[in-house]
Structures are given as C-alpha cells and as structure tokens.
Amino acid sequence: MxxxxxxxxxxxxxxxxxxxxxxxxxxxxxxxxxxxxxxxxxxxxxxxxxxxxxxxxxxxxxxxxxxxxxxxxxxxxxxxxxxxxxxxxxxxxxxxxxxxxxxxxxxxxxxxxxxxxxxxxxxxxxxxxxxxxxxxxxxxxxxxxxxxxxxxxKTIPDIRPDVPTVVVAGYPNVGKSSFVNAVTNANIETAEYPFTTKSVDIGHFQHERVTWQLVDTPGLLDRPADERNEIEDQAVSALTHVGDVILFFLDPSGTCGYPLGDQRALRAEVADRFGDTPLVTVCSKTDLSEEVEADCYMSVENDEGIEETLNAAVEAAGHEPELPFEE
Known part of the structure; x- marks a missing residue:
C-alpha cells in the first residue's frame, strides 16, 4: 500500500x-x-x-x-x-x-x-x-x-485497486460477514478507516486461478447516505473506483432488525451511487425466508447457494484476466 x-x-x-x-x-x-x-x-x-x-x-x-x-x-x-x-x-x-x-x-x-x-x-x-x-x-x-x-x-485499509473486487453492501446483520467468512475460508484482514471505529473486512478467493478480493465496509455501505457524515460519504465515493461488482444483501426474514422497505431503499441508493457498476441482489437467510425478489438465494446456515452467489458476482463483473502473450 x-x-x-x-x-x-x-x-x-x-x-x-x-x-x-x-x-x-x-x-x-x-x-x-x-x-x-x-x-x-x-x-x-x-x-x-x-x-x-x-x-x-x-x-x-x-x-x-x-x-x-x-x-x-x-x-x-x-x-x-x-x-x-x-x-x-x-x-x-x-x-x-x-x-x-x-x-x-x-x-x-x-x-x-x-x-x-x-x-x-x-x-x-x-x-x-x-x-x-x-x-x-x-x-x-x-x-x-x-x-x-x-x-x-498509513492505516488506510490495504484494498488493491488492481485486483478484481466484490464490494459487499447491505444493512447490518443481514449475513454479509458470514458470507465473506464462508467464501474466503476465514482468511479475513481487518483494518480501520481513521475516521470510523468500524473495521473494514477484506477477504480473498480464487476463481479460475485469478485472485479476487471481497470488501465489506461496516459503517459506510450499511446505512443511508443521510446518516453518513461528509467524510464517510467521500470514502464511499472512493470505493466506487475499486468495485467491479456489488453484492447487495437483503434479509426478508426481518431478523436483522431493519424493515425490508428500508433495505430496498438502501439498495437503490447504492446502485445509484455506484453508477455503472453491476449490482447483484442476494436474498440471505433463505433458511428463514425467501419472500423477496433477488438474483441469488443463499443460506450460510444451511450451506446453500453460497457458491452460486459467488459465481454470479464474478459473472456480473465480467472481469477478463490478462493472459500471457502468445506467438
């Protein structure tokens, strides 16, 4: 860094x-x-x-x-x-x-x-x-x-702009951290932005011999813009430069503590902020409820849909790995 x-x-x-x-x-x-x-x-x-x-x-x-x-x-x-x-x-x-x-x-x-x-x-x-x-x-x-x-x-999280990146978003307690831990084998690096006490979780996974990074940013992309201060909002702006795809988690069960309407409103706000970055909607906690329209359905608790969700993110990103020059 x-x-x-x-x-x-x-x-x-x-x-x-x-x-x-x-x-x-x-x-x-x-x-x-x-x-x-x-x-x-x-x-x-x-x-x-x-x-x-x-x-x-x-x-x-x-x-x-x-x-x-x-x-x-x-x-x-x-x-x-x-x-x-x-x-x-x-x-x-x-x-x-x-x-x-x-x-x-x-x-x-x-x-x-x-x-x-x-x-x-x-x-x-x-x-x-x-x-x-x-x-x-x-x-x-x-x-x-x-x-x-x-x-x-010097304390800026070590997020690599040159590595294909999945940005994880959604309200707290919707299953994001469980997903990141599941797909990265708990190989999580944590760091704090100097202006927030929340840790940024950065994990890595391999897909077709290409290293990807997952970035979960509690305190930034887990609440509406009107609840972020100006400095936090600019940090969100910075993240738009590294995100190749957004995985947005919805919890229709309500166990996260946030109404589904509020979750959908945050999804629309994130989609607007990240402009042309593809957004994949994930229905999390399907062991409790599947009552929401989504691109992927997943339950970490039951070990269901995790790989499919990861593959959907990679496909949506459309990342083309650089291949060695061939004569």
Whole structure:
C-alpha cells in the first residue's frame, strides 16, 4: 500500500538537534576557519537533505490511483479539520521544500562569507546556525502536520485497486460477514478507516486461478447516505473506483432488525451511487425466508447457494484476466 512505507516524519527540534550535534563533531575534527566551514556544511546538509527526503517520500497525488487519492483526501480533511485535505498537505510539503532549499542556501552563503580570522569565523558560523534555526522554526507546524498526515494515512485499509473486487453492501446483520467468512475460508484482514471505529473486512478467493478480493465496509455501505457524515460519504465515493461488482444483501426474514422497505431503499441508493457498476441482489437467510425478489438465494446456515452467489458476482463483473502473450 502506497502510504504504508512512508517513514516517520521528524520534528523541527529533532532535526536541529541532529544537525547541530553532528556539526559539533565535524568541527572538533578540524581546526580554525576550516572547523567553522565544516560545521556549516554539515548542519546545512543534514537539515536540507532530511527536509528534502520528507517531501520526496510522498507520492505525487496527481498520479495516485483515484481510490487512494479520494480516500486520502477524505482522511486528511478529517485530520486537518479542513475542506482542503490533500491540497493542504501539498501546501505543507511545499513549505518544507522551501526550507530544504533555504537551509542549503544558508550553508553556502555563510561558508562563502567566512573570513580568515578563526574567531570572527566562529561568530559568523553562529549567525548562520541562528538563521537555520529560524527557518526550522518557521516550518515547525508544517513538519507536525505532515507527520500527522503520515500517521493517519498509513492505516488506510490495504484494498488493491488492481485486483478484481466484490464490494459487499447491505444493512447490518443481514449475513454479509458470514458470507465473506464462508467464501474466503476465514482468511479475513481487518483494518480501520481513521475516521470510523468500524473495521473494514477484506477477504480473498480464487476463481479460475485469478485472485479476487471481497470488501465489506461496516459503517459506510450499511446505512443511508443521510446518516453518513461528509467524510464517510467521500470514502464511499472512493470505493466506487475499486468495485467491479456489488453484492447487495437483503434479509426478508426481518431478523436483522431493519424493515425490508428500508433495505430496498438502501439498495437503490447504492446502485445509484455506484453508477455503472453491476449490482447483484442476494436474498440471505433463505433458511428463514425467501419472500423477496433477488438474483441469488443463499443460506450460510444451511450451506446453500453460497457458491452460486459467488459465481454470479464474478459473472456480473465480467472481469477478463490478462493472459500471457502468445506467438
């Protein structure tokens, strides 16, 4: 996952401590003006290079898969309590890029100004350090914001946009989790969106030697849009980029606690939100009731219709696996 490998972002204080302590060691290895030159070079290199590395470790959001791009924007809007999300992160990274260039420039400037007198050179070096410290103070909040963004985004569920995907939807307790567990042999990975306490369940299954993923998103696609906040709604928008087919579960028995009319209304809303994505309606809990029109009828309790439901989802998705080039 693209954000998982982002390194920890150092604080301004940590970078200054690192730069000036290493500069002091570099200075002790030399004498006179040469020692001051070495200290300036070391400090500016450490500050400039580390800031540069913070910026370049981030992906270019213009080339990030739309799923991760929209989801990142939703998470960062929540993190920054802002309407800007990714754009605000870009601004913080831009400030760090400026600070990287500025600290390098200050090193070159003060090295170029060092006189031949060792004491005067020491005083000038201290001025250079003070200006580098001032630059780092200016971007202290930017480093903190980038660090907070990294911590939030590294927890994005590892949903693979390049893998054919079945998105499971429907009200709570309609049999979705039982189905996902049944068809994936309980090989379930769970992760949490940073803005919800609900876990996202991600399972995998093989069909004709192709790996598919099933994604069940409690807290997102198990309630009407008017009950989701703006950030959760954007996460649903992100899911439209990865879903090859929607399996929508209906429980006509009523044991889920939601009237069938409400379940049908949610199905219509999900179908509208996912646009051209095929939607397969599943009558779940057929051991209790089959009184609803559906594409598939299934009971995990009785081990009936599970394979047929999975095959219907694969067929509706129409995924064509890439085959090796044949001469």
């Amino acid at each position: 693209i954000f998982e490998s982002l390194p920890t972002t150092p604080t301004s204080e940590e970078l200054l401590d690192k730069a000036f302590s290493r500069a002091a060691r570099a200075g002790r290895a030399k004498q006179g003006v040469e020692a001051q030159q070495s200290m300036l070079q070391t400090a500016s290199n450490i500050l400039g290079d580390n800031l540069h590395n913070v910026v370049t470790e981030w992906p270019d959001f213009d080339h990030v898969d739309p799923f991760y791009g929209e989801l990142a924007d939703a998470i960062l809007r929540e993190e920054f309590a802002s309407e800007d999300g990714v754009d605000e992160l870009r601004q913080h990274l831009s400030e760090l890029s400026w600070a990287s260039s500025k600290t390098h420039d200050l090193g070159r400037e003060y090295i170029g100004r060092l006189p031949n007198d060792a004491e005067k050179a020491r005083k000038l070096r201290k001025q250079g350090f003070a200006r580098m410290g001032s630059v780092m103070n200016q971007v202290e909040d930017d480093l903190a914001a980038v660090g907070a963004a990294r911590d939030a985004l």
